[in-house]
Amino acid sequence: MRASEVLRRYLEEEEFQLELQEEIEYDSLGELQEVPLEVRILVRSKGRARLVLLGFLKIAYECSPEFAKDYLDMSISLEEIKRRHGVYTELEFVALHCLHMIRDKDAQATMRKLKTYILSRESKAHGL
Numbered sequence: 001m002r003a004s005e006v007l008r009r010y011l012e013e014e015e016f017q018l019e020l021q022e023e024i025e026y027d028s029l030g031e032l033q034e035v036p037l038e039v040r041i042l043v044r045s046k047g048r049a050r051l052v053l054l055g056f057l058k059i060a061y062e063c064s065p066e067f068a069k070d071y072l073d074m075s076i077s078l079e080e081i082k083r084r085h086g087v088y089t090e091l092e093f094v095a096l097h098c099l100h101m102i103r104d105k106d107a108q109a110t111m112r113k114l115k116t117y118i119l120s121r122e123s124k125a126h127g128l
Helices: 003-013 026-031 054-063 065-072 078-085 090-097 105-125
Strands: 018-020 040-045 048-053
Touching (some): 003 018, 003 054, 026 054, 026 065, 048 065, 054 090, 065 090, 090 105
Parallel strands (some): 018 040
16 A cells, blocks of 8 residues: 555544554655654554554655665564664664654654663663
8 A cells, every 4th residue: 555545544534543454565655745753554464463653654764765665564573674674663763863854853852762772772682
């Protein structure tokens, strides 16, 4: 499903989150202009369920289309995403790699805290 169609449905249905039974086409993220950060999509496909925060995934796509492609590919586990990209979610990816792209000051401050947490988690895992 195209990302623009997902966003349109989310805004029309005015639900807490939208549930899809199919994957979002990662390359269609580039077509989106402005996406509210709170857009939550639950993608169920290939025996997996993954919560996607569409606004943050759009930011991650602009930093790394490859990350977005892997994250939306439901045949790839979160463990494999962690192995490939060093993070489990689009939020973690944005916090580590795309902070400069967040315009909302409150969201940016929160993501800085998340970045600190991720870096400390990684340090502890390596015995530092």
